[in-house]
Amino acid sequence: MNFPEELKYTKDHEWVRIEGDTITIGITSFAQQELGDIVYVEVETVDEEIGQGEVFGTVEAVKTVSDLFMPVSGTITSFNEALEASPEIINEDPYGKGWMIQATISDKSELDELISAAEYQELVG
């Protein structure tokens, strides 16, 4: 399975791309595979400040629904609206077109708690 080196990860199976004060967040290839066909993504927290570990949305597969957790505290600036019509792009391209939200970081020190690709790889075996 593919876990790009340049991204950071959480134990909740999210990836984080850090560009200055902005982060882009999605779910990992492992997560999308565990969930199966993703059929619905709901994010209604744009413009809200969400604390680290709090729920910013939900992702639904055919059989399951899972909460999405904020990897670090931040204000959500955008939701990938392409997911409304085509949630399956998360299955097809989890690190690219399947990104979920962008946010502005509130506290940069929290970034230290994210794990590397190698550490994440070890976590999911």
Added chain:
Amino acid sequence: MTLKKVALNDIHEKLGAKMVPFAGYNMPVRYSSDKEEHLAVRNSVGIFDVSHMGEFMLEGPEALSLIQRVTSNDASKLEVGQAQYTCLPNEDGGIVDDLLVYKMAEEKYMLVVNASNIEKDWNWLTKYNTNGVKMENISDSMSLFAVQGPKATQALQSLTATNLDDIKFYTFVVGEFAGTPNVIISATGYTGAGGFEIYVDNQYAGQVWSAIMEAGQEQDIKPIGLGARDTLRLEMGFCLYGNDIDDTTSPHEAGLGWITKYTKEFTNWQNLKQQKEEGIKRKLVGFLMEDKGIPRQGYDIRNEAGETIGQVTSGTLSPLLNIGIGLGYVSKVYSKSETTIYIAVRNKILKAVVKKLPLI
């Protein structure tokens, strides 16, 4: 508890299945994609390994009388070669399990029960077996493959001399299949897509599975996991024990009046008959979402005034309709087809409409 493995566990792992614990067994939930597998069964043909299901053989002059006393349907109507859907009512108004009864020969029956209830059902039957019926639990030596879909007959015909078109719905033959003796070929299933269920001794399971996969190549047969099995049955509105029926739901509430026959006496029949005559208070209904959202087990069902009128017992996205569908119990007054109901999906109240089954 250690997970039990079906005979073909390694084959499923080699096919790349995601394996999950289900009813104490390590089972394939998905090989490729729930949606693709679902549509393969609706449009063509797929094969499921459902060997976790339990099988009991009941034999002897009193076998029918035992079955009649514990099940709700009338097994005296069965001819040799016929199967019947039925349930085991408990003494308190609920259901111990739902099952199939096969009449194998005069005085010989096979009961096919849910994997999660094998022990419970065995103990239940043993308790009622006061007339010396010979009972044998063959669950651990029997494999079961469901070959389902409109092209099932085409896919399988080359494997047997039996004309599969002659096996009518809910009948079966025992014969040679894929070079294997004594295979039960049963025109039954849990998908509404047509097809067969193939019962075979574990020692021939690998041979039969491979033969089916090869014979079905032209129909593009696909292995199907439990995920799609659930979405397929839910589109049809078939009950799943543990979700839609359980120890507390009566057959009448669950819409299983058609398998509850008062032509004979059986467990709790007097109370159930009284319930039927007086009318039930709640009813299992199927519904389609009108607003965008997916119902899930345990979500509240509400009326327009916001009062809770029941709970969702099964829900999913229908891969065929591409909208949320579900089953749930509602107060009787809301059970009519086309009634608007509301599902509390997390923090939202979403509109849905009660529909006659099947939902597709």
